Amino acid sequence: MSTSTAPTKAPAEQIAASTAPPRKVRGRGERSRAASLASHGVLTLASLVALFPVAWLVYLSLGPDKNDYLHPGRIWSKMTFDNYAFVLQDTNFFDWLKSSLIVSLGTTVIGVLVAATTGYAVSRMRFPGYKKLMWVLLVTQMFPIAVLIVPMYQILSKLQLIDNYFGLILVYCSTAVPYCAWLLKGYFDTIPFEIDEAGRVDGLTPFGTFFRLILPLARPGLAVAGFYSFITAFGEVAFASTFMLSDTKYTFAVGLQSFISEHDAQRNLMAATAVLVAIPVSAFFYLVQKNLVTGLTAGGTKG
Amino acid sequence: MTVAIDRATGKRRGDRSPRPGLGRRLKDGYQKHWYAYAMIAPVAVVIGVLVLYPLGYGLYLTLTDANSLNSARTIGVNEIEATYKFVGLDNYADILWGPTAYDRFWSHFIWTVVWTAVCVGLHFFIGLGLALLLNQKLRGRTFYRLILVLPWAVPTFVTVFGWRFMLADQGIINSALDWLHLPTPAWLEDTFWQRFSAIMVNTWCGVPFMMVSLLGGLQSIDNSLYEASEMDGANAWQRFRYVTLPGLRSVSSTVVLLGIIWTFNQFAVIFLLFGNTAPDAQILVTWAYQLGFGQQPRDFAQSAAYGILLLAILIVFTSFYRRWLNRNEQQLAN
Secondary structure, eight states, X not given: OOGGGSOOOOTHHHHHHHHSOOOSSOOTTOOOHHHHHHHHHHHHHHHHHXXXXXXXXXXXXXXXXXXXXXXXXXXXXXXXXXXXXHHHHHSSHHHHHHHHHHHHHHHHHHHHHHHHHHHHHHHHOOOTTHHHHHHHHHHHHTOOHHHHHHHHHHHHHHTTOTTXXXXXXXXXXXXXXXXXXXXXXXXXXXXXXXXXXXXXXXXOOHHHIIIIIIHHHTHHHHHHHHHHHHHHHHHOOHHHHHHOOSTTSOOHHHHHHHHHHTTTOOHHHHHHHHHHHXXXXXXXXXXXXXXXXXXXXXXXXXX | OXXXXXXXXXXXXXXXXXXXXXXXXXXXXXXXXXXXXXXXXXXXXXXXXXXXXXHHHHHHHHTBTOOTTTSOEEETTEEEOOOOOBOTTHHHHHHXXXXXXXXXXXXXXXXXXXXXXXXXXXXXXXXXXXXXXXXXXXXTHHHHHHHHTXXXXXXXXXXXXXXXXXXXXXXXXXXXXXXXXXXXXXXXXXXXXXXXXXXXHHHHHHHHHHHHHHHHHHHTXXXXXXXXXXXXXXXXXXXXXXXXXXXHHHHHHHHHHHHHHHHHTOOHHHHHHHTTXXXXXXXXXXXXXXXXXXXXXXXXXXXXXXXXXXXXXXXXXXXXXHHHHHHHHHHHHO
């Protein structure tokens, strides 16, 4: 295991900061007070825009009446958690949670497992048909849902897989697998070839190189691929709305819509459910987002 | 570059020895590359079964007049055989130049192109601006970044409903506009404002992805390039133009392509924002969905034909885009 090549924080910034002598001349990266204020101003404004719709949803979810969203001022005086209690106790919330988790985790696991070896093969090896495979991987990225939804519907109903978790997982894999392969290819490309060559010199087979050297180094990339599949599967609307028929098997994306049609637009409950869904997903997002950024950009030999 | 080394296996490839016979080549190819084929086998199988087979089946459906009334289905215990028949290319002809083709296809097509161009442009420029701001040494930039990725962190189907509350007739946005004595448009009813709000919501949802990717691209640009250009007397704009932009080229060409594909295929935002209420604000994807599943009887054949047309548009576009990129790169190299 060549752990010496594991990425470490680039020390350049710290060195520059500690060794730079104090000086009056303004250097690169230092700006005038006005420029700095302007940056803060723009960023604050952008943050407010980013934050407001979510914050507003949270605020509305505290109003007890279904038309409170039209009179937000009134919510302040009668704030209550009743909506949350109702959603957790009297709706199918936990059924939806179960379906969402089964489907998203299933897609994630299958997507990453199946795609990993292919990502490595297309990153390192030039075999006949390589270009065609890359092309297919790219083209499947751009399948509009409209291409597959009708034939998938017909095929799944023939196989009795409509309204079935496994059927939905299969459908999601059609997008998750090519996407993960494409993403992992990009990540493997950033791991230097020298590591493979070292492994080959030391007598590993191509498979050995992959499993014992590259996979451990590619953990951030695998995390990103898994995370992407999870989020896409979790947030997918079209297939889930069409293929899941019984309301205990709805994923959240479908369940949320049912508040408006079925229950006569109970917007307060809908907002509460939305918040309950958003909290764990966003928490998960923030947990992995460091990996996400490194996985999208960084390589294996910095530092 | 006539001889390159296969970096994983240390073998040479591309050398110019006389070509052996076909059988020999197949055997050689197999021996040389069998591990590569073994490694891509899982994905090849998955794509074949889950993508290519349905695609072929869908292609066949577009050549028929299948809808929910004549497809094979089960009602109770009765199984009804499919009775749809082969109609050749009639579906495509009808979509592209049949009666009222403008209302059914071309108006949606134009709106889809506008939607894609505007959304991706906004995503890219706002994302680039924010990434540049976040790339400087700035107090609290981690904090800003955490907040700015929020629209990406919260699932789209959640935030779209948040927007729906805000855009409702007497929702917060119109109340605020009213308070400022500005006109209060019917965001979710009037066609123009429907389109406007769809673009607005999608921009809000899509900027963080661009921002994070471009920020990653910015951070991977070697600092010494900036130092060198400064030594040569480049000002801030020149540093941006001749160091930052070329350094971002590979990242931005990828994310723009991805952004175009995703926006072109964006389903959730429009579907959840309007449901079935806004026929004029539907882009092609949601329109195809509506044909296939949002009406009775469900018109499977036309919906699938829309899907194939969409795919064709995207494939043509992508090949041109890649050719254009390649040409640009060659020009740079010369």
